[in-house]
Amino acid sequence: MKTALSLAASPDTILVTHATRVLGNNAVRLLERAGKRVIALARSPEQAARVLAGSTARVVCLEPGDSEQLAMLLSEADAVIDAVQKPSRETRTATLDLLRIADARGVRRFVRLGAPLDAATRERAAQLSLAVIELHTGWVFGPYDAEPPSSAANFVIDLIKRRLPLAPPGGVCVVDARDAAFAASVALELADDGARYDVAGLYHTSSELLTILGRVSGVRPPRFAPPYAVARALAATQQRLARIFGRPSGLDDETLQMLNEARPISSAKAECELDAHFRPFAETARDTVHWLLHAGYVHTAELGVDLEADIARASTLPMERRP
Template identity: 35%
Template sequence: MSSDPLTIPPRSLAFVTGATGLLGNNLVRELLAEGWRVRALVRSPEKAARQFAGLDVEIVEGDMLDVPGFAAALAGVDVVFHTAAYFRDSYKGGSHWPALKAANVDGTRALLAAAHAAGVRRFIHVSSIAVLDGAPGALIDETMERQERDADDYYRSKILSDREVLAFLDAHPDFWAAMVLPGWMHGPGDIGPTSAGQTVLDVAEGRLPGVPPGSFSVVDARDVARALILANARGRRGERYMAAGRHMTMAELVPQIAAAAGVKAPSWRIPQALLYVIAAGNEVYARLTGKPVLLSWAVARSMAREAGRTRFDPQKSQRELGLTFRPLAETLADEVAWFRKNGVLTAG
C-alpha cells in the first residue's frame, strides 16, 4: 500500500477485468489496501481461488469474448478498471489477429457499452506503450502515436482499443475515462507466467543460452496498479498516462535477474540473425505441438524493430498523478521470491 492513501467514498466498488493476471491481481490487492470493495472478473474460478486466498474479493466468472454473459455484475459499480487483454501471440507462432481483435477491440467496445448501460460512469483503460513510437534514442511521450502501418497485430489491437475508448467519450459526454500505458511488467503474482516471468524463470533455471539483443521499458506491475488508481483519482478525462518504468537493454536486465536468483548470468550475446533462426524453429515447434514458446517470429521481429525505441518520458504521470517507481532490484527480488514460495521455481 502506498504511503499516500487516496481519499475515496466509503465502500466504493471497483470492477476489475483480467483480475488473476499479473497486473490485475496486484491491482486487486492495492484496491483492497486502499479500502475499496472489489468485484473481480476471472475466466478461471480455480485460479482465482489460488490467487486471492484469504482476501475479501467478489469473484465473477466471465470472458471478454462474451461481455453480455457478465454484464449484470456491472450494476452498482463505481469504476471499471479494464486490465484484461489477449496477447498470446507473444507466446505462440502464427497469426492471431481474429482473437486479438475479438478480445482487445470488440471486447473493449462491448464493455464500455455494458458499463454505461449499467450506470457506470468512470472507466480506467489499460493501454500499452505499444501505441506510441519514436525514432531510436528518442524520448517518447504520450503525444507520439504509432501509425498502424508500423504496428504488429498486438500493437494494432491496442491502438484500435484506445480508439474505442476515445470514440465512446466523444459519443457520451456523461462518461469519464482515462488510459494508462504500461511497459514490460515484472513483479510478484505472475501466475501465468507472462513473458516477463518466463524470462526470469529461464534465467534462474539456466535455460537461457545467451543474452538476446534488444531493449525494453521495465516496470513493476505494482507501480502500474498504483498508476491506475492515481489516474482514477487525479487524471483528466480522455488523457493518456505513461507507466512505462525504465529503459533497459537485455544485456543490462539479464545480469540483474541472475543476481536476484543467485545464479550465474549467461554472457554470450545472441546475434539478431541467430534470433530469427531460433524463432523460426520455435514457430515449427509451436505448430507441431500446440505448445507456447518464449520466442516467436513476431517477438523476434518486434525486438529488432523496437530496439532503442524504449525510452519513455514519465513527466506527465509524475506531475499530474504523483507516480513514482520502485527500484528494479526490489521488483526482481520479490518476483523471484514469489516464484519460489509458490513452487514455480525450485532452483537456487
C-alpha cells in the same frame, strides 16, 4: 469535457477485469488495501481460488458475451479498471461491450490499464458520458504473474531453468505491476476524461535485465549477445528442437522482436500528475523470483542462492503452490 471526480466523490466500488493476470491481480490487492470494494472478474473458479488467494475481493467468473450478468455487476460499480496487457480481437470486443454497458449503468470512471485502446474504441468512448482514461505500461514484471505466466515471467523462468541461449539485443522500459496499479488508482480519482499516460517505467537493456535477475537468482546469465538476425535464427532453431523433443523452449520470436524494437519512453506526465513512481528493477526482480518460487514455477534446486530462508517474505504474497 467530462472532468475528474472530486475526492469527495471518490469511487468506492471498482470492477477489475482480467483479475487473475499480473496487472489485474495487483490492482485488486492495492484497491483492497485502500479500503475499496472490489469486484474481480475471472474466467475459472479454480484458477481464481489459486491466484487470488488471500484476497477479499468478490470474485465473479464471467463467460465471454454474458452481457446480462455483466450489466448486473456494473450496476453496483462506480468505476472500472480494464487491465488488458495483451490486446486481441477478443479483448477489443470485450472492452467495447464493457464501455457500452458501463455507461448505460451509470459507471462514472473507466481506466484502461496496460495496452492502449485502438482508434475505433477510443472514438466510441468519446461519445459516452463516463470518463475514460488510458495508462500505457511498459514490460510488466512483478508478483502474482500466473496461469499462464506472461512473457516477462517466462523470461525469468527461462533464465532460472537455463533455457536462454543468448542475451537478446535491444532493451525495453520495465514497470513493476504494483507501480502501474498505484498509478491506475490515482487516475481513478484525479485524471481528466480522455487523458492518456505512459507508465512505462525505467529503461534497461536486455543484458542489464539479465544481470540483475542473475544476481537475484544466483543463476549466471548468458553473455553471448549476437545481432538481432542471428538471435532470431538461433531462437527459431531452439524452438524447433523443443517441439521435436517435447520440451519448453526459451526465447520466442515475439519477445525478441519487442526487445529489439522498444525504445525509451518518458513517464514524466504520469509522474507529475498521478504521482507515479518506479522502484528499481532489482527490487522488482527479487520479489518476482520470490513469488515464482513460492508459486512453484521455479524450485530451490534451480537457484544458485538459498532463498528458503527468505521464503517467509512470500507470506505477504499468498497463493497456493501449483501441483
